[in-house]
């Protein structure tokens with residue numbers, strides 16, 4: 001009913017707008033005196049003893065949240081992280097042992113492939129820390145340690161708020177890990193946490209762009225194919241954006257690491273094909289822009305998602321969505337919201353059943 005939807009036309013839109021609060025509920029209880037603190041969740045620092053690397057297992061959107069976490073663990077802490085699709089991991093005799101921390105991500109805590117991956121990790125002697133939204137779910141019960149996300153119930157099949165809170169949970173764990181191991185200083189940890197607490201306002205600012213995003217959706221709804229390109233952390237956001245668009249708008253889309261385009265996919269770029277380019281990382285910004293120019297010169301309709309103010313150059317993009325200023329590690333929250341809204345408005349503009357897309361289930365509990 002419309003009351004359950006809090007006045008929003010769909011659960012998905014309601015859940016997108018709930019993200020600032022969901023993030024607050026997830027982050028705040030784990031911050032004490034400006035530093036990350038997981039003891040009250042039963043996650044003692046001794047968990048990190050002897051850990052040399054991390055394996056993340058999950059499915060779908062949760063797996064994409066794991067990829068964002070990988071980026072932070074590797075770039076900020078230099079800890080190697082493998083992200084594994086649970087349905088692959090469970091059948092491949094994975095290389096893990098007691099020195100590998102397995103992080104399991106699941107909104108429902110009931111996904112069968114993820115649950116079986118967890119059981120296999122435990123059998124191999126790897127300590128398992130799961131990040132789960134549903135209290136008392138099977139994955140939570142079977143894990144050695146649980147960090148609950150507090151997204152609240154997620155009703156729409158396409159996951160939104162569960163994804164951003166999973167990312168925030170990965171960030172909290174990374175920050176605690178870095179602090180305990182002396183990889184980052186207390187000042188660095190404080191700065192990181194300050195930025196993490198600030199994502200609430202980044203998202204609120206981003207939501208003010210909803211009208212521009214609706215215009216983007218109106219443009220791409222008529223297209224049979226959409227491409228997402230980005231580098232580094234933005235590439236992981238492209239993967240999630242492409243999944244979201246496919247799930248609810250039934251438009252074919254692909255996510256490509258921008259530098260890989262020229263190795264094949266650029267053959268598909270022709271007149272008027274929408275390319276959504278994400279460019280939040282300063283280090284590779286000019287690289288993404290040159291990839292954008294390559295597709296633009298082949299006729300693509302380019303939508304640029306970036307911090308840049310002065311892209312009015314039509315040789316670069318046709319439309320731009322400007323993100324609030326932030327380091328790319330924290331910009332992901334803004335980018336995620338933009339990409340969720342693009343998928344949402346595209347599906348809605350096509351008159352589709354946004355909350356219950358065909359062939360999909362909220363939680364896949366049988367193989």
Ligand code: G6P
Nearest residue numbers: 060061062106107108111159361
């Ligand atoms: C299903 C849902 C996805 C979700 C995936 C993993 O496919 O449709 O939205 O990402 O399962 O679910 P989980 O509950 O384990 O996060």
